[in-house]
Amino acid sequence: xxxxxxxxVNIFGHDFSVVVWTKKQAKKAGLMGECVNDKExxxxxPGLGDVALCNTLIHEIxxxxxxFTSMDHAENEEEVIVNNLTNGLIAVLRNNxxxxxxxxxxxxxxxxxPEKHDYIQPIPFVPSLDESRGMWNLINxxxxxxxxxxxxxx
Numbered sequence: 001x002x003x004x005x006x007x008x009v010n011i012f013g014h015d016f017s018v019v020v021w022t023k024k025q026a027k028k029a030g031l032m033g034e035c036v037n038d039k040e041x042x043x044x045x046p047g048l049g050d051v052a053l054c055n056t057l058i059h060e061i062x063x064x065x066x067x068f069t070s071m072d073h074a075e076n077e078e079e080v081i082v083n084n085l086t087n088g089l090i091a092v093l094r095n096n097x098x099x100x101x102x103x104x105x106x107x108x109x110x111x112x113x114p115e116k117h118d119y120i121q122p123i124p125f126v127p128s129l130d131e132s133r134g135m136w137n138l139i140n141x142x143x144x145x146x147x148x149x150x151x152x153x154x
Contacts, residue, residue, distance in 0.1 A: 001050045004102045009042065009061060010095045012068040012088065017041045018057070032056045035063035054106035057099075061092055 008015045019041055021029065026045035033056040034043045042060040044053065065088030066081075093100045 001053050001102075001106050002046070004105060005044070005053070005057070006096065006098050006102060009057075009092060009099055011061060011064045011092055014040050014064075014068075016061075016064060018044065020044050020046055022046070033060045035060040035067075037064060037067045050106040050109060054103050058089070058103070061089065065089065065092070 002020060005020070006018055008017050010016075016035075017040065021043050023046055025043075026047075029043070029045075031043075032045045032048060032052065035041075036043070042057065042064070044056055044060070048056060062085055065085050069084045069088060093103070
C-alpha cells in the first residue's frame with residue numbers, strides 16, 4: 001500500500017507533503033504518524049498494515065483540519081468540532097481523487113486494478129432471433145454469433 005500513498009494532500013488549499021519516515025526516524029518519534037503544520041508535512045511510520053496506514057493518514061489529516069479551523073479553543077462544542085472535521089475531510093477527499101482511491105483500496109483490502117488500455121475496444125453483442133433454428137443468439141458487428149437459448153423447448 002505504501003506505493004499507492006499520495007505524495008501530497010491538499011488541505012484547505014495547502015499542499016502537505018506525505019513522507020514515510022525511515023525505521024530509525026519512526027523509532028525515535030515513537031509514533032505511527034505526525035502532522036507538522038508549520039512545515040505542511042505529514043509523516044507516516046513504515047511497516048503499517050493497510051488499514052493502519054489509511055487510518056494514520058486520515059488521523060494526521062484531521063490534525064491539520066483541526067489546526068486550520070482553529071478548533072483548539074475550549075469553548076467549541078463537540079458537534080461543532082465533528083461538523084468542522086467532517087467538512088474538512090470531505091473537502092480533502094473531493095480535492096484529492098488519488099487520496100480517495102488510496103483510501104478505498106486500503107479499506108477494502110483490494111489491490112489496484114490493472115490499467116485499461118484505449119486500444120482494447122469491446123465489440124457489443126446484440127440479441128437476435130434465428131427463427132429457422134428457434135434460437136436466440138448474440139451477434140456483434142463482425143458477424144460473430146454466440147447461441148443463447150432455444151425457444152422451441154427442445
